[in-house]
Amino acid sequence: MNNRIKEYRARFNLTQDDLAKKVNVRRETIVFLEKNKYNPSLKLAYELAKVFGVTIEELFIFEV
Amino acid sequence: MLYISNFVLELYNIKFIIMKRTLIIFLVAALVLLSTGIWFLKYTQVTSLTDVLQFGIILLVIGFALYVGIIRLRSSRRGEPAEDELSKKVMQRTASVSYYISLYLWVFILFIKDRVILDTEQWLGYGILGMALIFALCWVYFNFRGVRHE
Numbered sequence: 074m075n076n077r078i079k080e081y082r083a084r085f086n087l088t089q090d091d092l093a094k095k096v097n098v099r100r101e102t103i104v105f106l107e108k109n110k111y112n113p114s115l116k117l118a119y120e121l122a123k124v125f126g127v128t129i130e131e132l133f134i135f136e137v
Numbered sequence: 138m139l140y141i142s143n144f145v146l147e148l149y150n151i152k153f154i155i156m157k158r159t160l161i162i163f164l165v166a167a168l169v170l171l172s173t174g175i176w177f178l179k180y181t182q183v184t185s186l187t188d189v190l191q192f193g194i195i196l197l198v199i200g201f202a203l204y205v206g207i208i209r210l211r212s213s214r215r216g217e218p219a220e221d222e223l224s225k226k227v228m229q230r231t232a233s234v235s236y237y238i239s240l241y242l243w244v245f246i247l248f249i250k251d252r253v254i255l256d257t258e259q260w261l262g263y264g265i266l267g268m269a270l271i272f273a274l275c276w277v278y279f280n281f282r283g284v285r286h287e
Contacts, residue, residue: 090215098221099212105223110283114222 075134079107081125096120159219162206166199173199194266201273227279234279235272242267 082092089107093100096117105111106121113121122129173195180188209219246264255263 090217093217097218099217099224100215102221102223105283108283110285111223112285117222 074112075109075136076106077132077134078103078121081127081132082107085125092121092124095124159206159209159213162202162209166202166206169195169202170199191262191266194270198266198269198273201276205276223284226284227276230279230284231272231276235268235275238271238275239268242271 078092082089087095089100089103093103097120098117102111102113102117106113118129118133122132125132173192177192213219243264246260246267250260
């Protein structure tokens, strides 16, 4: 599963630290998410989408 | 006003619980270091390769515990949670995989114990140290590689 977190983060001018604090996770989790090394829980995916004001489908790209 | 003070107290409690958990890690590491120090000072004459190896593994495990503790402290100082879903998942995966590998370690010890003459206590010591080492190595692997397809 790919995601566009880095792209949206840059668009909203947020640092990894800022985003981590907004969704209440550690900065390392954001790093792993951006590198596609971790698939988040539904709760975290929802919170990330909420921060950027988009749907989960827009933020996460599911590839079979 | 009462609502605000309750809210502040709740925040303080959460921070205290996180700090307490981190403190336990440092406390356990200090106790292990203290007992290893006493053991090492008591048997200063014995400096065989196996003793040095045991001492090295214990120091490695203590180093691992301190590293985890420092990471948690750093996160809480930055205003982030000390534990989140990724760190919990890394810990869960580490526990399951290290348990699985440890079973093979004990089977290997059972196999080798008739061939190498050592006391039961020594075998138990090697087994426990091996388990701790496997756990630390698994944690390092999953912490830096990430837990992807779950």
